[in-house]
Amino acid sequence: MSGNVTWEMVFALTVLVGAVAGVWWRIEGRIDKAVKTVADDASLRAQAAQAAASMAATQLAEFKLEAARTYVSKDDVQQVRDEILGAVGGVRTSLDRINERLDRVVENAAKRQPVHRP
Structure with missing residues (x-):
């Protein structure tokens, strides 16, 4: 080519x-x-x-x-907790008073019973 x-x-x-x-x-x-x-x-x-x-x-x-x-918020929970603990404290105080009342009832019952002499 x-x-x-x-x-x-x-x-x-x-x-x-x-x-x-x-x-x-x-x-x-x-x-x-x-x-x-x-x-x-x-x-x-x-x-x-x-x-x-x-x-x-x-x-x-x-x-x-x-x-x-x-x-609820943390403050709300704390407020409810304080209320519950206050109520429990009130119940505890009431139970302590019941003990005193029962003691008085037992003492009064012992004083009322006549002593049996043979």
Whole structure:
């Protein structure tokens, strides 16, 4: 092939380069389309995740508010505990007085019984 370059050779080379360029252009188009699809999908997933996180934050805030309304505070528990201990102390005092009263009843009963002499 050491001859002159003919128009047929130029035309064949142009067709060959055009075909390779056309195939390359189609491949690039499909790659761009796939990248765009993946980017759109990632964007949708990110938006869904952000919406889920926002919803979870809202629900957590509502739960905290409900828990604050429903459950008692430490001061309330301490106040109830003090009231219960005061009531238990009152019951203890009453039981101590019952002992004294029973002792008096037994002493009075012993004084009232006549002594039997044989």
